[in-house]
Amino acid sequence: MRAAATSFVVVMPRTNTQVVLARRPNGNVTTDCFATQTVDIPALREGEALLEVRYVGIDPTIRGWIKERGSYMAPVAIGEVVRASGVGVIVATTDQQKYPLGQAYTALTGWQQYRVFEPDENPPVTPVAEGISLLDAMNWLGQIGMTAFLGVLDVAKPQPGETFVVSAAASGVGCLAGQIAKLEGAKVIGIAGSDQKCAWVVDELGFDACINYKTEDVSSQLKAHAPQGIDVYFDNVGGALLDVVLRRIANRGRVVLCGDLSTYDTDVPDVPLYNLKYLMGRRARMEGFNTLDHWGRLVEAHAMLIGWFQAGLIKRRDDVVLGLDHAPDALVRLFRGDHLGKLVVQVAP
Amino acid sequence: MRAAATSFVVVMPRTNTQVVLARRPNGNVTTDCFATQTVDIPALREGEALLEVRYVGIDPTIRGWIKERGSYMAPVAIGEVVRASGVGVIVATTDQQKYPLGQAYTALTGWQQYRVFEPDENPPVTPVAEGISLLDAMNWLGQIGMTAFLGVLDVAKPQPGETFVVSAAASGVGCLAGQIAKLEGAKVIGIAGSDQKCAWVVDELGFDACINYKTEDVSSQLKAHAPQGIDVYFDNVGGALLDVVLRRIANRGRVVLCGDLSTYDTDVPDVPLYNLKYLMGRRARMEGFNTLDHWGRLVEAHAMLIGWFQAGLIKRRDDVVLGLDHAPDALVRLFRGDHLGKLVVQVAP
Numbered sequence: 001m002r003a004a005a006t007s008f009v010v011v012m013p014r015t016n017t018q019v020v021l022a023r024r025p026n027g028n029v030t031t032d033c034f035a036t037q038t039v040d041i042p043a044l045r046e047g048e049a050l051l052e053v054r055y056v057g058i059d060p061t062i063r064g065w066i067k068e069r070g071s072y073m074a075p076v077a078i079g080e081v082v083r084a085s086g087v088g089v090i091v092a093t094t095d096q097q098k099y100p101l102g103q104a105y106t107a108l109t110g111w112q113q114y115r116v117f118e119p120d121e122n123p124p125v126t127p128v129a130e131g132i133s134l135l136d137a138m139n140w141l142g143q144i145g146m147t148a149f150l151g152v153l154d155v156a157k158p159q160p161g162e163t164f165v166v167s168a169a170a171s172g173v174g175c176l177a178g179q180i181a182k183l184e185g186a187k188v189i190g191i192a193g194s195d196q197k198c199a200w201v202v203d204e205l206g207f208d209a210c211i212n213y214k215t216e217d218v219s220s221q222l223k224a225h226a227p228q229g230i231d232v233y234f235d236n237v238g239g240a241l242l243d244v245v246l247r248r249i250a251n252r253g254r255v256v257l258c259g260d261l262s263t264y265d266t267d268v269p270d271v272p273l274y275n276l277k278y279l280m281g282r283r284a285r286m287e288g289f290n291t292l293d294h295w296g297r298l299v300e301a302h303a304m305l306i307g308w309f310q311a312g313l314i315k316r317r318d319d320v321v322l323g324l325d326h327a328p329d330a331l332v333r334l335f336r337g338d339h340l341g342k343l344v345v346q347v348a349p
Numbered sequence: 350m351r352a353a354a355t356s357f358v359v360v361m362p363r364t365n366t367q368v369v370l371a372r373r374p375n376g377n378v379t380t381d382c383f384a385t386q387t388v389d390i391p392a393l394r395e396g397e398a399l400l401e402v403r404y405v406g407i408d409p410t411i412r413g414w415i416k417e418r419g420s421y422m423a424p425v426a427i428g429e430v431v432r433a434s435g436v437g438v439i440v441a442t443t444d445q446q447k448y449p450l451g452q453a454y455t456a457l458t459g460w461q462q463y464r465v466f467e468p469d470e471n472p473p474v475t476p477v478a479e480g481i482s483l484l485d486a487m488n489w490l491g492q493i494g495m496t497a498f499l500g501v502l503d504v505a506k507p508q509p510g511e512t513f514v515v516s517a518a519a520s521g522v523g524c525l526a527g528q529i530a531k532l533e534g535a536k537v538i539g540i541a542g543s544d545q546k547c548a549w550v551v552d553e554l555g556f557d558a559c560i561n562y563k564t565e566d567v568s569s570q571l572k573a574h575a576p577q578g579i580d581v582y583f584d585n586v587g588g589a590l591l592d593v594v595l596r597r598i599a600n601r602g603r604v605v606l607c608g609d610l611s612t613y614d615t616d617v618p619d620v621p622l623y624n625l626k627y628l629m630g631r632r633a634r635m636e637g638f639n640t641l642d643h644w645g646r647l648v649e650a651h652a653m654l655i656g657w658f659q660a661g662l663i664k665r666r667d668d669v670v671l672g673l674d675h676a677p678d679a680l681v682r683l684f685r686g687d688h689l690g691k692l693v694v695q696v697a698p
Contacts, residue, residue, distance in 0.1 A: 238625070252642070257629040272621020276587070280606040280637040288629040293601070 012050065012092050016041050018081045019111035019327050021066055028265050029063060029335065034082065034328040047119030050092040050098035053109045054134050057085040057143070058321070061234075063264035082327070086347075087128065087138040088115065095119070104128035106142045109227040111327045113347055123292060129302070139342045140176060140309070140316040141302055143291060147258060148176035149301040150294045151217040152184070155258045156232040160185030163226040165245060168236035168261055169199035169210055172316075172342030176254055177234045178207050178259075179314045186232070189225050191241065193337045200340055205296065205315055208223040213241060222248050229253065229282075237262040239271045246275035253284035265335040317341030323349035361399065361441050365390050367430045368460035368676050370415055377614050378412060378684065383431065383677040396468030398448035399441040401683055402458045403483050406434040406492070407670070407679040407692040409585075412613035430459040431676070435696075436477065437464065444468070453477035455491045460676045462696055472641065477653070488691045489525055489658075489665040490651055492640065496607060497525035498650040499643045500583060501533070504636055505605045509534030511580035512599070514571070516590055517610055518559055519546035521665075521691030526583045526607075527556050528663045535581070538574050540567065540590065542686045554664055562590060571597050578602065578631075586611040588620045595624035602633035610686040614684040666690030672698035 015038050021034040044050060065076050065083045076083050086109030093099045099117055107125035109115045117125060128137040139145065151173075158164045164181040168174040169190025178188045178201060190201045190210035198210035211221045218241065222230065229250030235242055238260025249255065263271070279286055308314045319339045321330045324347045334343055364387050369619045371384040393399060414432045415425050425432050435458025444446045448466055456474035458464045466474060477486040488494065500522075508512045513530040517523040518539025527550060539550045539559035547559035561571045567590065576615045578599030584591055587609025598604065612620070617678065628635055657663045668688045670679045683692055 152486075242625075257625075260626060260629060263626070272623055274621055275623055276606075276622055277609060277612070278585075279635065280609060282641045283637040283642055285634060285636040286628065287634040288632040290632045293632055310402075 016114040020079055020081055021076050031328040037323055044094050047095050049090050049117040051088040051117055052091045053086045053113055053115055053117045053347050055087050055138055055344045055346055056111050058334050060259055060261045060264050061282055081112050084111050085143050085278045087134045099167045106138050111169055135318055139318055144172040144342050145175045145305050146291045147302055150291055151181040151256050151258050151289050152177050152180045155289050156234045156254050158184045158186035162231035163187045164232045165189045166234040167191045167241055169201045170340050174236050175205055182206055217338050218244050239263050243273050243275050246278050249278050251281050254288040257288045319343045321345045362390055365461055365463040365469045369428055369430055370425050373417055380677040385674055393443050396444050398439050398466040400437040400464045401440045402435050402437040402462055402464055402696050404436050404487055404693045404695055405460050407683050409608055409610045409613050430461050432457055433460050434492050436483045444609040454693045455487050484667055488667055493521040493691050495640045495650055496522045499640055500605050500607050500638050501526050501529045501674050504638050505581040505603050507533045507535035507581045512536045513581045514579050515583040516540045517538045517585035521687050523585050524554055528554055531555055567593050588612050592622050592624050595627050598627050598631050598633045600631045604635040606637045610679055668692045
């Protein structure tokens with residue numbers, strides 16, 4: 001047993017390598033929008049702690065944050081560390097009660113080696129529970145898992161026998177959302193951008209069907225696979241595809257606006273939505289969704305996801321890129337769309 | 350006291366004057382889209398009854414029903430009686446138990462003098478309760494009142510202090526919706542098409558403000574009147590105005606798609622919606638709505654509306670046109686928008 005203490009003397013790391021925003025994208029994001037810099041780590045002040053970042057996310061939402069106008073959070077400024085989810089471990093602390101040494105957390109770490117935790121972080125940082133790997137914590141047991149879990153169970157609420165369509169079906173969120181809907185008894189139809197992705201979600205994950213939007217006519221395929229209409233559309237991409245799906249929405253259908261990947265990586269104005277009238281005619285609902293509003297369900301969601309995984313009922317996949325300096329090209333690759341599952345960067349190569 | 354009987358011999362009216370669809374509108378609806386005809390009334394069959402129609406509605410939804418593709422119901426065929434809500438009294442019956450002589454009903458009567466009730470009407474016809482005038486029954490205690498009541502209380506659910514915006518604010522549904530939201534403690538901002546309408550809803554009905562969309566910049570006016578954003582948009586018009594409002598939707602805001610008046614009376618393709626991203630970013634909701642899904646609340650809604658009216662808490666206004674043959678020009682006038690409150694035709698001049 002050790003005596004209680006209010007501060008800990010540790011060997012502080014001296015420098016912090018960061019990827020910062022060098023310029024805003026003009027059209028598709030390119031690696032020269034980013035620069036790497038190394039800065040000194042300041043001494044911790046009362047109540048602060050230092051997180052050594054192990055993995056950072058390569059998430060579509062980053063593309064929104066580096067736009068001039070930002071999205072639901074303020075835009076990342078030029079010269080500022082690129083905002084991103086991440087996971088790491090406390091390596092120095094002035095408040096052992098609040099931020100114990102060695103404790104792992106998921107947080108908006110940004111693309112950097114170290115992140116100073118303030119006494120009151122907002123949005124709150126989340127301790128990683130005993131026995132959960134860092135990679136799992138930031139993927140299917142983190143933001144990705146929460147998004148799929150809460151988006152499906154608390155917003156979309158598919159009922160047994162209903163038809164559930166999910167876009168970006170092979171993405172981290174998409175592949176989990178489809179699997180959770182399947183557990184709820186829905187008929188699940190994926191939409192993805194390659195035959196390889198479609199084969200994966202049907203053959204490995206048990207989706208009922210998958211439409212390759214690059215080679216197939218989505219509208220007629222939806223009609224074939226969902227002759228009674230679409231009860232739930234879990235939308236990760238927005239744009240023209242949303243318009244196509246709205247045309248076939250069922251009475252009392254639900255569209256969960258989880259992401260609009262198709263509009264993130266471009267300066268082209270948003271594709272207009274012509275089929276909104278079907279939302280009214282069919283008394284359907286379209287709803288924006290962000291896990292920020294659902295933190296209260298975190299513990300329960302964790303427990304259920306772990307239970308499902310241990311029972312072999314859900315599968316997931318990580319695509320891990322080595323080295324913080326590869327974060328920019330991983331983001332470029334994200335929008336090219338040739339990955340399966342959740343794309344992350346392991347900070348130390 | 351009279352003995353029970355299974356059928357009643359009455360003096361049946363012989364002929365029925367009807368307004369039928371002569372051709373579909375090409376652009377704005379015009380009176381020559383309609384024709385008047387007089388047909389013989391067939392003998393009633395077992396279980397049928399004959400309703401003498403007293404008032405018929407001049408409703409925006411009629412414009413959707415006479416389009417080639419219809420809307421949430423099948424389109425009215427060429428030569429068919431124009432579908433419309435209405436109210437009347439049973440003047441002949443073969444089932445005194447089910448359709449008693451003298452009983453008033455609201456129903457989809459169509460634009461005609463008489464309507465045969467089948468043994469099983471679907472959608473169901475609604476008896477008018479004792480003590481309620483026929484005009485009230487088809488307006489603020491009928492479809493119009495139910496739409497406003499259920500759309501506000503069961504779908505939009507404004508909370509005290511929230512900002513509630515309603516378009517077509519001087520229409521039958523709009524003026525009631527705003528007043529009900531006001532009773533719920535919301536700040537109510539109307540949008541209407543003339544200074545006269547705006548003055549009416551503010552001075553007479555107690556709205557907090559009203560924007561004349563024909564002469565004012567709606568976006569900047571909304572910003573001025575709703576600096577914290579719009580919590581509820583009760584949308585009766587759709588189109589470009591919806592897009593303007595979406596730009597200023599609040600976090601967790603609700604858009605109730607009650608009608609898209611602006612798109613009814615035209616063949617011009619729907620105005621695209623560019624600001625959908627705000628729905629996602631602000632975790633807001635947009636929902637189609639139709640009272641067909643809420644019949645269970647009819648009795649309660651009636652009771653509450655009557656209570657509010659008797660207490661002087663809500664006001665309403667009818668604009669009554671005399672004579673069935675004026676139904677077509679009343680519909681044209683509806684889309685010109687120079688009426689206040691609910692527009693109806695009294696069948697017998």
